[in-house]
Amino acid sequence: MTNVVSFPDRVRGFAPARLIEARVALQASRDELGRAVGLTGQAIGYYETGARRPDMEKLLSIAAALRQPVTFFLREGRPMPATTGTRFFRSIGPKSNKLNASLDVKTKWLWEVVDRIGKLVRLPEVKLPSVDRSPGATSYSDEEIAQIATATRRLWGLGDGPIANVIALLETNGIIVSRYEMGSDKIDAFSCWVDGRPLILLGSDKESACRSRFDAAHEVGHIILHHGAAQEDLNDKRIRDRLEEEAHRFASEFLFPRNMFLIEFYSTRAAHLQGLKRRWGMSMQAIAHYAKVLGAIDDSQYVLFRKTVTKNRWLREEPLDREIPMEQPKMLLKAIKMLVDRGALPPSGLESENGFSLEMVQRLCGELPAALAPVGPSLTLLSS
Known part of the structure; x- marks a missing residue:
């Protein structure tokens, strides 16, 4: 009786869909991933379609490039x-x-x-x-x-x-x-x-x-x-x-209810805005914009505030942001x-x-x- 050797299928133990997900999550193309691990984009395509599966040496390189554990590529997702x-x-x-x-x-x-x-x-x-x-x-x-x-x-x-x-x-x-x-x-x-x-x-x-x-x-x-x-x-x-x-307006009303805002907001001075920021957890720029929307300050006052923001380079980082x-x-x-x-x-x-x-x-x-x-x-x- 002849013994028949059965080889495992090409994708068992490897989940092609997980490779696609990990690559797409990093916004990388097949060619970009291929260059990172010493392969062609076509080779990556074979792995993603299930036509071939990577050996462990390649899988280790792919996992490192895509910042995922090797186990991620061995389990089917839902x-x-x-x-x-x-x-x-x-x-x-x-x-x-x-x-x-x-x-x-x-x-x-x-x-x-x-x-x-x-x-x-x-x-x-x-x-x-x-x-x-x-x-x-x-x-x-x-x-x-x-x-x-x-x-x-x-x-x-x-x-x-x-x-x-x-x-x-x-x-x-x-x-x-x-x-x-x-x-x-x-x-x-x-x-x-x-x-x-x-x-x-x-x-x-x-x-x-x-x-x-x-x-x-x-x-x-x-x-x-x-x-x-x-x-x-x-x-x-x-x-x-x-x-x-509408979502922006909701956020302002939710974080700093207008009845409290109209009581506590009365100046765009930096010290006052910083105090409101510390108390309410809203940025100085969001507070000033909310004040303009509610009519607590007029357009000219808001423009002056924006000039202060630009002058002090607060567009990306305001006082208290690191505290x-x-x-x-x-x-x-x-x-x-x-x-x-x-x-x-x-x-x-x-x-x-x-x-x-x-x-x-x-x-x-x-x-x-x-x-x-x-x-x-x-x-x-x-x-x-």
């Missing part, structure tokens, strides 16, 4: 659910295709982490105010936005004072927050709904905590105000600009730590199941603090 809503806000136009695809991949990775953890841990319920619109309404008035911002604060148990930690507040109310490299200085934040839960990705390279807080509040505005917007609407600049302005600490997401990392501590996940965390190393999860979910402070929601392990 497809995104069909219930993915409008993505706010992607850059528009043919030159933005790589950036948009990169953001979609990062959103998919974050959802994979959330989906896995959500099967083991009772994540906080999504608590958002309902918004009743009259039939045919296409925009929000300033008064409507102010009322919705107030309703959001009340639903979340807030009065009209400063918010101590915006990210912890969002996580407590069921919004998933991540910090990740955006790959472009044109986008500060990004949000969407996936499978009934809102996700916000904040740029990890922004050095101003106050501007980052505003970005987070801005995305909450999109999540609440524009849940029903269609993706194709964003191709119309007029609609896109209107939605951006006020950056808020970090903690909920997902706390959940993973709890699951590992209780034996519901292996010590490697999600690496053995999803191929996500701890370093990658930290990049997706936030910095792992030296001691997980009791900030944010409490988590309950689901019974098996």
